[in-house]
């Protein structure tokens with residue numbers, strides 16, 4: 001696992017401008033992390049902030065949300081910034097829900113809008129003081 005905490009940046013189309021603005025505003029702080037993003041979101045951020053090192057995954061509807069979900073399940077992610085559009089139907093709604101669900105299952109710091117993202121990025125937990133997400137109680141659901 002990377003020694004540097006990894007953050008994921010994801011935004012639905014109606015929220016991509018807000019994500020780009022968030023990344024611009026916080027690019028100094030974000031540069032301290034390894035960043036992953038779904039394909040289109042990552043491209044928009046990279047264009048706006050060329051100095052940020054962003055690993056682009058697949059586009060959300062083509063599996064990018066699930067790739068990030070797998071990173072959460074594998075303990076490879078330390079924070080999720082997911083600017084969701086609650087007003088538009090999504091062809092991959094099940095993937096969106098699955099990603100948010102895994103973030104909750106693993107007690108992943110997760111911001112779903114810019115206001116929360118600002119607070120989360122400032123938090124000590126994301127600054128690397130505590131970078132391990134909580135392993136869920138598996139109950140009857142063994143690994």
Ligand SMILES: O=C(CO)COP(=O)(O)O
Pocket residue numbers: 010011012013037038039040041042058059060061064065096
């Ligand atoms: O659809 C997304 C999240 O559900 C985001 O995917 P893109 O960044 O490829 O647009």
